[in-house]
Amino acid sequence: MAIVKDCLKEEIAETLHDITVNGKEFQYKAIAGNLILRNEQHLPKASIFYTAYFKEGVKDTTDRPIVFCFNGGPGSSAVWLHIGLFGPRRVLMNEQGEGLPPYQVVNNEYSILDLADLVFIDPVSTGLSRAAPGEDAKQFHGVEEDIQSIGDFIRQFITTYERWDSPKLLAGESYGTTRAAGLAEHLHEDQHIYINGVILISSVLNFQTLYDCSKGNDLPYPLYLPTYVATAWYHQKLNEDFQKDLNKALEEAKQFALTDYTLALMQGDKIPPSDYERTVQKLAYFTGLSPDFIARSNLRVNPYRFCMELLRTKNLTIGRFDSRFTGESLETSCDFPSYDPSFEAITGAFTAAFNQYLIKDLKVKSDREYKILAPINSDWNFNKAKNQFLNMSEPLHDVMIKNKKLKVFVGSGYFDLATPFFATDYTFNHLRLTPDLQKNIAMHYYDAGHMMYIQKKSLDQMRKDLETWIRSAILP
Structure with missing residues (x-):
């Protein structure tokens, strides 16, 4: 011994x-x-x-x-x-x-x-x-x-x-x-x-x-989008067509991330209002989040807020390490989760x-x-x-x-x-x-x-x- x-x-x-x-x-x-x-x-x-x-x-x-x-x-x-x-x-x-x-x-x-x-x-x-x-x-x-x-x-x-x-x-x-x-x-x-x-x-x-290390640059947001889509799919938050086929949803999300979404973000404050609104609606379509929340996030949803927001109406927090996991939110009014249900599990x-x-x-x-x-x-x-x-x-x-x-x-x-x-x-x-x-x-x-x-x-x-x-x- x-x-x-x-x-x-x-x-x-x-x-x-x-x-x-x-x-x-x-x-x-x-x-x-x-x-x-x-x-x-x-x-x-x-x-x-x-x-x-x-x-x-x-x-x-x-x-x-x-x-x-x-x-x-x-x-x-x-x-x-x-x-x-x-x-x-x-x-x-x-x-x-x-x-x-x-x-x-x-x-x-x-x-x-x-x-x-x-x-x-x-x-x-x-x-x-x-x-x-x-x-x-x-x-x-x-x-x-x-x-x-x-x-x-x-x-x-x-x-x-x-x-x-x-x-x-x-x-x-x-x-x-x-x-x-x-x-x-x-x-x-x-x-x-x-x-x-x-x-x-x-x-x-x-x-x-990575969002954690990337304050001030827009690269992480398109790269997180497909995981938001997969998470929304898992928790039944997407439209019926996407819910039938995760792979289809992911491929469309990746295409959007690499094209229109990246183009919208790269324009920064100069993005035309019509393009801004179109991007808001498209992100809501892909993520299951409300258009109002996406607009308040300025098209840039960080992963911590996503974990709190996706199932907020059910008072549930999404896991960061594994977004299949959920846990009851400790503070329902917070924008950021106070714990990670997947870590605790x-x-x-x-x-x-x-x-x-x-x-x-x-x-x-x-x-x-x-x-x-x-x-x-x-x-x-x-x-x-x-x-x-x-x-x-x-x-x-x-x-x-x-x-x-x-x-x-x-x-x-x-x-x-x-x-x-x-x-x-x-x-x-x-x-x-x-x-x-x-x-x-x-x-x-x-x-x-x-x-x-x-x-x-x-x-x-x-x-x-x-x-x-x-x-x-x-x-x-």
């Missing part, structure tokens, strides 16, 4: 387990522990906690991929991808994706452990990872600082476990995709570690496409299930709190952007050109109002790659939200998509 007390000693807990995936049972080894990051004087800087899974009986690791997984935030541990998607155990959910008490983990028949070994990484200040005593944790809390520390961890890990010869993949979700894109280039340039594949789930590479389940799994199955005991989410987002150092919008599609573009064998898997949820799928489409449509390199990108879409794998239907489809991609792109 590993007892993680400080950052001065590396400790591991090693256990052996069985799993059945695709009807085939096999054994795997789980190793939960920490690696110490050191400075130039070889003194400890930080302890990074990880959980690694290795399939037993593998004699040749040259054709056995290893996937380094992390979530986003910034400030999130890897718990969501760990017991939600990739790992050998998953938290028990209902079909829609709500936690089922008593919260527990079950065999994950959708795990990709049959295809690749897995390493789940908790960045410094998340999970059980901490800065060393006397070290300021803020030195790890930034775009470049974070990439550097995770890159150092990966180099140490493949050295410790002798995996330099394995195909290496990165898997990130949300801000984890920001990290993954930068990390792929960093490892290539600074460590000469060439990555074979990058898995981007609920991607955010170009922060100009799953966080308790993941927290309880993982902490029990950590102690009971992985045999890890610690006097520290396992921080599912650490409050470091607001203090994150974004100075890499240098008074611009952070855009990590640039390092991804660069490394894909330098390493033409690098393959990219992109997964997006139709009901994700945090990182909308059309914003991801926009980003990848502007990577400026040749047609041949564009073939190295596989785009996939799911009928769920930010963590689409909480819905069993999407989890099943994602497993199939990942298996096809790994077998064809990574192990041809």
